[in-house]
Amino acid sequence: MRDYNLVRKWIGLCAVCLAVSVLATLMSLFVATEAQAIPAFARKYDVNCTACHTAPPILNTYGQRFLENGYQLPGTEDGGSTGKKKLGDLNLDDVNQYIGFRLVGNAFSNWSFKKQNPAGADAGVVENKSEFMFPENFVLFAGGTVAKNVGFMVELGHDVQAGGAAVERGFVTFNNLGSHNLAHLRVGKFDPNTFSSYATVRQQLGDVGESQTSGCAAFAPCGLNRVGLSPSAFATKFYGLYDRSGNYLSPFAASLFNSGAETGADVHGRPFGDWFLYQVGVLNGANEPIGDSNKGKDVYGMIRFDYGRANNFSANISGFVYQGNSNAKLQTHDDVNWNRYGLSARATYKMLDVYAAFSIDKINKTPTAFAGLFDTTATGLTVGADTYVTDKTLLSLRYDNLDAGGMLDQRKSVTFVGLQAKHFLRTNVAIFVRNDFNIRKAEEGDHAARNLRNAFFSGIDIIF
Amino acid sequence: MGIRTVVAIGAGLAMFSAASLAQAMKPDETQATREQGRAIYERSCLFCHGGTGKGDGPAGWFLGRYSSPRPRDFTVGEYKLRTTASGEAPTDQDLFRTLTRGIPGFMPSFAGLSAEDRWALIAYIKSLSDVFRQEAAKPLSIGLPSIPPTPESLETGGTLYRSLECFVCHGSSGGGDGPLAEAGSLHDGAGLRIAPTDLTNRASYKNGASVRRERRTTLACGELHPIALSGGEAMTIVLPRPLMALGGAWIALVAFSLPAWGAADSGLAAPAGATIVGRVIFRGAVPPPEVVQVTRNPETCGASQSIQPMIVDPSSGGVKDTVVSLVLQDRPVMPATEQPSTIPTVTNRTCAFHPRVGMAKTGDLLETRNEDPVMHNTHIFADNRTFLNVALVAGGKPVQKKVRSPGLMKLTCDAHPFMHGYVMVSDHGFVATTDALGRFSIAGVPPGKHEISLWHETLGALTKQVTVPPQGELSVTFQYP
Known part of the structure; x- marks a missing residue:
């Protein structure tokens, strides 16, 4: 037995050494090849990433106003012909000022479970293991302005491990309607909460999706091999919800106002000055692709208050209401209204960036048959902080607590803390190591929310 | 088409472009213009430069993080991108050009703003610093040939x-x-x-x-x-x-010939009046010098340097390099002087500043020169801000910069960190430094009760009240400790 443990230790050590070697090789490749690597918007405006980002992909106040202004510099309407090539009636930037790509994900992971392959879990999935992988997400995006006050963004994403490519986001913007900063209109598939204090698509600790057991039938309970590691405040939170096709909704996936992408239209603006932002919108509905079934539209509204003029300090707080309309189904195929109410806040002072979000989800119109079987309320809290410890090294911390709702026999609350060290080789090329700890791992049971004890990742984040 | 032709066309286009910018309509700077500029500033510039223009906006820290640069502090009025002499304010066209073209890497172009808006913005930015209330600086005019990469x-x-x-x-x-x-x-x-x-x-x-x-x-x-x-x-x-x-840009740094900057407005000449003479002495044990090992340019600087800020004459106890200055209750009217102006100079020689402790008057051109066969990087701080940061190559010409504010300047060399020096800047000229015997003399002091203030690098400060007669000589002795 002792020899066996020694062998295991040696194998583990060799695996770590190999991982470091591979990362070092990747680093050397990236360092040596390109000297002028700046992403599309940075290329267009000839500035470093940090003109708009605290640490990519998180925006600083200037980047937020750039985003709000429809990819035009704050206070300007520079989407016109300024600085663009004139081709007859057309005005164009160089193509490379529109297009960028991002490759991000884990190159190495290590999973640690309390119990190996418990009953109900897929064989060979839930077991302590270290594995190499290719970074999961490759995103090609194009964005910018095509005319004065008309902008667009298209993101084509490819999940390397799951396969397939899809338009993750794609929308057009019509900006400064009425007067400057009065109203900006977005139409298409977009992330609704992108203007709030804590945006879903801008995370330092990337989402790690859950693993569901295979062979789940439509409108049937689906077990989890492993929980997902994602911001709890943005998550679905409920066990036992289904989309219109009967697909089981992951309790950990971002949804509703905090969805990464939904189809609809919204308007935002700052009519009273920089201190106040409003946003109202309508969506086809959670998990509704283009081509609504006309069951009903979801509506939402958000307000945000900003403070920050000097001393390298800024703070803001946002509140939102999301009203669902037959936007989910239960196992009985009954429609329910799934609503969300939330707050998020952020404060930035020099090297320190602290942010948090809290949301309460409520299910209305639950059939009486579910009385005593279904918890209609769930909450999620996410608190994060980033700090630069050197010019190029960013430490990040994220705390997630999900008090789950839904079917009482399925639900299980989870609490995780993630720590990450990210080193920027350039402002757009970074390597990272991350570890997520299960705060409730000592609690009883083999449920996936308890069984996963620890997860370690190392990977890369490259944006060109 | 030869490369010279290409360069010539490029230069022509550059001149045309510059001329276009220069000819941009510049409206009068009125209160209304500045108010218009302020509104634009709050929408476009505040995030980096801060609400009061101090360069401390909420997004500004991230530009360089722990490194330079940070956004410009408009209240100080120091600008790097300009065509004027060192120490001068930029021209309006300099500001317009920077605003229009941006600063690659750090500030985007604001050509998206109309020319009128950009001029209004400049009017507001100028109102944030006293530097622009002085006479407008003139751009240096020199001809620079295009140099092809042959x-x-x-x-x-x-x-x-x-x-x-x-x-x-x-x-x-x-x-x-x-x-x-x-x-x-x-x-x-x-x-x-x-x-x-x-x-x-x-x-x-x-x-x-x-x-x-x-x-x-x-x-x-x-x-x-x-x-x-x-x-x-x-x-x-x-x-x-x-x-x-590797595809890097070829650069052609062309040596420039700064125009004669003219004489300083006045030197340390003082009006008629009494003369204060005196000595500064030290009674006690002089600590041994600090010996620093030299790691760079030992052939010039020596293998080690002996740093002794306390130079005391062993027989008389006189302390060298003490700054003696008058604290005047009412600033006297300074009569015009016919004496030729002097330019206070700090010389890098044998890897030390000469003098180690100097003095200057506001309005003086402080000159820094290098007589060593190696490069020095003189870095002068005033009030904890960089006053001058200049690499002085071997055999290079001196660099001058106008002194604007009174106070103690600290000198160091970024290439040889053991080098230290000081320049005391006064706004009245009644200042002296002690010689090797600890002696000093300040002439032309107006009569009345004054305070004499001493400063020494290691011995610290001393003060003494004196009554100065209308004419003649007043003798004063100071003793440390």
């Missing part, structure tokens, strides 16, 4: 690059990784580490990497590119050939 000019440039020790900061390959950069020795006035330009990367050039922008960089090199070259003739510094193969 094999000969590349060879010349490479030789100059090495002989001028550009590699000390920029590295032997031009990557901004010279030994001083790697050692973290280069800092700005706020103490932030300066990263020398990566000459192989176009995006690293704050003033742009085109030929025409190089000219402007050279013009403003007093601070933007702190290097002083000798002679008035054109010289080319071109990157070594391997860098050209």
Whole structure:
């Protein structure tokens, strides 16, 4: 037995050494090849990433106003012909000022479970293991302005491990309607909460999706091999919800106002000055692709208050209401209204960036048959902080607590803390190591929310 | 089409472009214009430059993080991108050009604003600093030839690059990784580490990497590119050939000939009145000097340097390099002087500042020169901000900068950190430093009750009240401790 443990230790050590070697090789490749690597918007405006980002992909106040202004510099309407090539009636930037790509994900992971392959879990999935992988997400995006006050963004994403490519986001913007900063209109598939204090698509600790057991039938309970590691405040939170096709909704996936992408239209603006932002919108509905079934539209509204003029300090707080309309189904195929109410806040002072979000989800119109079987309320809290410890090294911390709702026999609350060290080789090329700890791992049971004890990742984040 | 033709066309287009900018309609600067500019500032500039223009906006810290640069502090009125002499304010056209073209890497172009809005913005920014309330500075006017990247000019440039020790900061390959950069020795006035330009990367050039922008960089090199070259003739510094193969921009830094800056408005001449003479003595044991091992340029600086800020005459106890100044209750009217003005000078010699403790008067041109056969990087701080940061190459010409504010300036050399010095700046001229015997003399002191203040680098400060007669001599003795 002792020899066996020694062998295991040696194998583990060799695996770590190999991982470091591979990362070092990747680093050397990236360092040596390109000297002028700046992403599309940075290329267009000839500035470093940090003109708009605290640490990519998180925006600083200037980047937020750039985003709000429809990819035009704050206070300007520079989407016109300024600085663009004139081709007859057309005005164009160089193509490379529109297009960028991002490759991000884990190159190495290590999973640690309390119990190996418990009953109900897929064989060979839930077991302590270290594995190499290719970074999961490759995103090609194009964005910018095509005319004065008309902008667009298209993101084509490819999940390397799951396969397939899809338009993750794609929308057009019509900006400064009425007067400057009065109203900006977005139409298409977009992330609704992108203007709030804590945006879903801008995370330092990337989402790690859950693993569901295979062979789940439509409108049937689906077990989890492993929980997902994602911001709890943005998550679905409920066990036992289904989309219109009967697909089981992951309790950990971002949804509703905090969805990464939904189809609809919204308007935002700052009519009273920089201190106040409003946003109202309508969506086809959670998990509704283009081509609504006309069951009903979801509506939402958000307000945000900003403070920050000097001393390298800024703070803001946002509140939102999301009203669902037959936007989910239960196992009985009954429609329910799934609503969300939330707050998020952020404060930035020099090297320190602290942010948090809290949301309460409520299910209305639950059939009486579910009385005593279904918890209609769930909450999620996410608190994060980033700090630069050197010019190029960013430490990040994220705390997630999900008090789950839904079917009482399925639900299980989870609490995780993630720590990450990210080193920027350039402002757009970074390597990272991350570890997520299960705060409730000592609690009883083999449920996936308890069984996963620890997860370690190392990977890369490259944006060109 | 030959390369000279291409360069000539490029230069023509550059001139046309510059002329277009220069001819942009500049409205009168009125209160209404400034208010208009303020509104634009709050929408477009506040996030980096801060609500009061101090360069502390909520997004500004992230530009350089722990390093330079931070957004410009408009209240101080110091600008790097300009065509005026070192220490002068930029011209309106300089500001307009920077606003229009941006600063590659750090500030986007604001050409998206109308010309009227940009001028209004400039009017507001100028209102944030007293510097622009003085007489408008005039741009330096020098002719700079275009220098094509021929094999000969590349060879010349490479030789100059090495002989001028550009590699000390920029590295032997031009990557901004010279030994001083790697050692973290280069800092700005706020103490932030300066990263020398990566000459192989176009995006690293704050003033742009085109030929025409190089000219402007050279013009403003007093601070933007702190290097002083000798002679008035054109010289080319071109990157070594391997860098050209990497696609890096070829640079042509052309030596500039600063116009005669004229005499200072006045020297330390004092009006008629009494003369205060005296001595500063020290009674006690003089601590031994600090011996510092020299790691750079030992052939000039020696293997070690003996640092002794307390120079005491063993027989009389007189203390050298003590600053003696009057604290005047009412500033006297200074009569015009016919004496020729003097230029206070600090000389780098045998890896030390001479004098170690000097003095100057507000309005003086403080001169810094290098008599050593090695490069020095004189870095002068005033009120904890950089007053001058200049690389003085061997055999290079002196650099002058006008002193604007009274107070104690600290001198150091980024290339030789053991070098230290001081310049006391007064706004009245009644200042002296003690000689090797601890003696001093201040002439032309107006009668009345005054306070005499002493400052010494290690012994600290002393003060004494005196009553000065209308004429004659007043003798005063100070004793440390």
